[in-house]
Amino acid sequence: MAARDKAVKDLLAASDILVDGKYIAAQRDISLAFRGSANQRLIDVPRSMLAGQAVLWDELDTGDKLFA
Numbered sequence: 001m002a003a004r005d006k007a008v009k010d011l012l013a014a015s016d017i018l019v020d021g022k023y024i025a026a027q028r029d030i031s032l033a034f035r036g037s038a039n040q041r042l043i044d045v046p047r048s049m050l051a052g053q054a055v056l057w058d059e060l061d062t063g064d065k066l067f068a
Helices: 002-013 047-053
Strands: 017-020 039-046
Touching: 002 039, 002 047
Parallel strands: none
Antiparallel strands: 017 039
16 A cells, blocks of 8 residues: 555656546536536645645646646
């Protein structure tokens, strides 16, 4: 289990955004950024790691973090 935990932490450390939630076809919405259904959340991984809890990504506050 420890190796899996390290692998997950390494993957998260290399990520900016995490799509959280199962895709639900009945909630499909192609207008949503980076996700396919309305039930899915976008988690700001670096801020979440610092806060110790999930912090939602604010698409208006991207700065140069994502698209530089």
